[in-house]
Amino acid sequence: MNAHYELPLEDAGYSFGFLDEYAKKEVRRCILKAISIPGYQTPYASREMPMGRGFGTGGLQLTLSLIGADDTLKVIDQGSDDSVNAVNLRQFVQLTCPGVEVTEKTQKATLIQSRHRIPEKMLTEQQILVLQVPYPDALVVVEPSEARRKVMHGEADYSRLLVKLYEDVVRFDEITISHRYPTRLNGHYVIDPSPIPRWDVPRLHQSPALVLLGAGREKKIYAVPPYTVAEPLVFDDIAFRVEDFRDANGKRIACRCCGSTVSFLDELIDDAGNVTHQCSDSSYCEEQQETISARKQA
């Protein structure tokens, strides 16, 4: 978005949060049903937003329906506060929600909109996490008809999805899904938890914070309520495992900036072809670096 862009001022201008109150009310009613039926993809009338579908309009509509003047917002894209998607969405909220504070620090935010990551720092009951979702239905890989998928979801019939996972095991000796790992909520609905890495899936389980997922193009809202059982879909004899960040010698790779050995790492390849690793969560990484430099000074 152009930094000098201003919303066109017509007679009435725009209401707080860009969306009109009817749109917000509809989203709010859907959110309540989504929480009451954990993992159910509640249909809603996704509005046209002044950005293309696929740029996080689902998450943005959730954020704009939730946000009030006393909120502090953090927007991240793949763990980073500074990437294009995050910067643009943050600017848009600042433009349309006067009075809202923005932050890069996870612990200061009351509302966090995220694309494809859950912050490293444990969220609290005072926070709400909004995830942007490109493909909301975990069953779409095995059943093209939405009408039939809705019946399968209602009956909690995920046998065909399990067959898909089994085929993976037969062919590759492990389940090859790297992100969007199908996750079962409260023993019933299986969700697509948005393209978060496997690393983040266990953090949905018994999370103190509410997690809302919004798919703008697919017009669906669903939720992982706080303190809810969220289990990745696996077999009894094949355990779920997260990304492995050990090198060839079995040593855990550390972040090149802060040295953390407990965070999710991005792999970077420089022009010379050297491979280095860095925390994906930029806010976490900066905080680790601050802690280290404070310790050195002390």
Add this chain to the structure above:
Amino acid sequence: MNNEMTMVEADIWHPAQQQQLFRSLLDAFSYPGRIQSCPLQAEPCIALLGALLDGQTTLSDPQDMLQETIWPKLEAQRVPSELAAFVLLDGSHAPEFVPSLGTLEEPEGGATLLLRVASLHDDDSAVLRMRLSGPGIRQLVTISVNGLHADWIVARNDWVSSFPLGVELVLCDAKNFVALPRTTRIEIGGAA
């Protein structure tokens, strides 16, 4: 006994107030059994209706608890209780109808029932004690209610027995409210 409503009206039609109230309601649904105090100086069940309803939704008020002047502001379509998305009721009377429970494919069609009760307590000091567990509840929670007919909870437990079908209850007294989504397991009696 009737649970009478007082008609204090803060500015429950103002978008900023409605947003504030919605966030309290969101907390109530996220953490069932936590009694939320209504952030507005108004009858909570009317304020909640004001924050949630518009012309797209349906409302039923079988006991005529709402003043006629409120209806046009709510904009909601008036339909029989069996079909309504939202039903406003006096909790002291036993249930006399079966609300919409949704369908297997579209469970969001299940109704939200707003029950006006006399008082809500976050301990076991009132007449009807309930022990709650389920999503949103880390450890067993006990709440108790005055002015709620026990048949509501018995009927509700029946209505939510085949998940994902079910109803949501929102209990409101003069100042507070608490939400009981269909996933909450309610045991009557609780820790006495």
